[in-house]
Amino acid sequence: MHEKANYILTTAEELMEHHQTMTVTELAERLNSAGYSTNDGAPYSGGRGTYRLVAAAYWRVMEVLGDQTAGLIAMAFVKPDGSYAWGEPGQ
Numbered sequence: 022m023h024e025k026a027n028y029i030l031t032t033a034e035e036l037m038e039h040h041q042t043m044t045v046t047e048l049a050e051r052l053n054s055a056g057y058s059t060n061d062g063a064p065y066s067g068g069r070g071t072y073r074l075v076a077a078a079y080w081r082v083m084e085v086l087g088d089q090t091a092g093l094i095a096m097a098f099v100k101p102d103g104s105y106a107w108g109e110p111g112q
Contacts, residue, residue, distance in 0.1 A: 025057055026078035030090070033097035042099045045071050045106055075106055 032051065036043055043051075046067030052074075053064045065071045075098050083091035098106045 023078075023081055025052070025074060026081040028052070028055065028057065029075060029078040029094060029098075030082050030086075033093040036097040037093050042097055042103070044101050045075060045098050046101065048075070048098055072106055 029048070032043070032048065044067070049065035049067035049071045052071075058064055059070060065074070075094065079091050079094045082094060095105065100106055
């Protein structure tokens with residue numbers, strides 16, 4: 022599985038284990054701190070590109086590990102207002 026998708030999944034698993042969520046902006050900060058960058062080499066800002074990365078990780082995990090595991094990503098990452106990053110999980 023892609024290294025960034027694996028990082029996002031591991032982060033989601035840790036969050037769900039502790040019944041917590043994280044904003045996509047906070048995820049961007051963690052990605053940058055861990056040495057990840059966009060395909061262009063820029064740091065993640067927590068904007069649309071970071072949301073797209075989370076969505077891509079979700080779909081990649083869905084393909085490899087199935088919907089139950091991918092659902093962890095859907096539930097772990099939220100918008101700044103606390104709503105899920107792309108609608109309610111399971112839709």
